[in-house]
């Protein structure tokens with residue numbers, strides 16, 4: 001990393017006082033659970049410094065100052081606000097209020113507004129996570145910013161780096177590639193990330209296999225999720241057992257679909273739904289509906305029949321089946337409710353990236369309705385099958401997964417400590433760029 005700093009001719013500038021200043025970006029729903037553990041690890045570091053260094057004159061200069069920026073890419077209470085409560089995230093220090101738009105308009109708006117923030121805050125490090133438009137927008141701005149005539153700029157740290165679907169028609173794939181190539185520190189979640197970055201010529205001294213901060217969140221909140229009453233609300237509880245007692249919960253499947261490639265054409269969307277027909281005859285299929293998907297259901301006039309707990313205001317309908325099963329539409333769910341539903345599901349069918357990883361960690365069979373995955377570890381050692389989107393393939397994959405004996409190996413470093421590793425590397429890298437700053441805590445502390 002020191003080499004990289006020298007080769008770019010840039011020295012860390014950042015805050016004018018002696019605090020190391022880290023600015024973290026969130027924008028869209030999948031960002032919140034990836035960032036929460038990083039903020040918690042920073043707080044823990046600061047607490048340790050405060051406790052250990054009480055009475056020592058230098059302690060105040062060794063804290064990390066953290067700024068949370070929300071771009072506003074997602075803005076609904078159900079897509080954003082509720083996650084701040086569930087994950088104990090602090091209120092954003094800065095909200096850019098960008099909102100929806102075409103990719104170009106949304107990304108451009110993020111970039112225009114973020115430039116002012118970074119110039120005002122002058123952080124030492126900008127942390128971006130995942131592959132959404134907020135990620136690429138803020139990484140790109142940071143890579144070209146200049147705080148002074150020598151071209152000082154913050155370090156760019158990309159969390160969840162190196163994932164590749166090798167499908168450039170996916171907007172996220174472009175976001176991943178560009179973000180990785182302008183980043184200084186690349187934190188990867190699985191070994192495929194190291195291979196991919198190496199093939200693209202990225203110097204491996206910038207790449208760190210730290211684990212998965214989304215899994216940090218899952219492990220932190222797994223037990224708390226049992227307090228959710230979502231199973232009762234959806235009529236899935238059969239007995240009077242406690243929430244954590246799976247025996248008192250009726251078997252059900254969980255479905256999410258939001259990718260434009262899956263829901264933006266009527267035929268494509270219907271093909272996936274047809275692949276689910278058999279499943280929906282045997283199990284209630286709980287389907288929390290993303291706003292984009294909600295819009296398409298309306299536009300295409302898809303006919304679901306009203307379920308008892310569907311989002312009534314939207315006139316949702318559920319497809320009838322035997323035993324009172326069918327597809328049960330709900331509004332988007334909060335983090336803890338969704339985690340509770342994943343934990344107890346017989347099977348999860350999804351086109352999300354993160355859910356493939358979460359089900360691997362929970363040992364729940366997952367069918368991914370996409371042609372590829374950027375997260376191969378979930379297939380190689382996890383619980384995931386990539387089915388494609390054709391009716392027969394989806395149906396066959398579901399059958400296979402329902403017969404599956406639970407067997408999953410936890411990928412390397414998915415142990416709840418990814419965020420602590422990241423914060424440690426950020427501190428060490430910052431100190432090596434700024435020799436007057438000594439490492440704030442010894443490596444062994446993390």
Ligand code: UD1
Pocket residue numbers: 028029030073074075076079080100101131132133134171172258290291292353
């Ligand atoms: C974005 C990410 C995607 C991620 C997904 C999770 C990009 C390129 N895509 O896709 O990788 O898997 O988030 O949800 O960044 N909308 C609302 N309320 C909101 C947010 C969005 O109604 O709070 C509606 C708007 O009509 C908007 C549409 O959803 O146009 C899509 O939102 P957008 O942020 O453009 O992308 P997502 O499809 O959510």
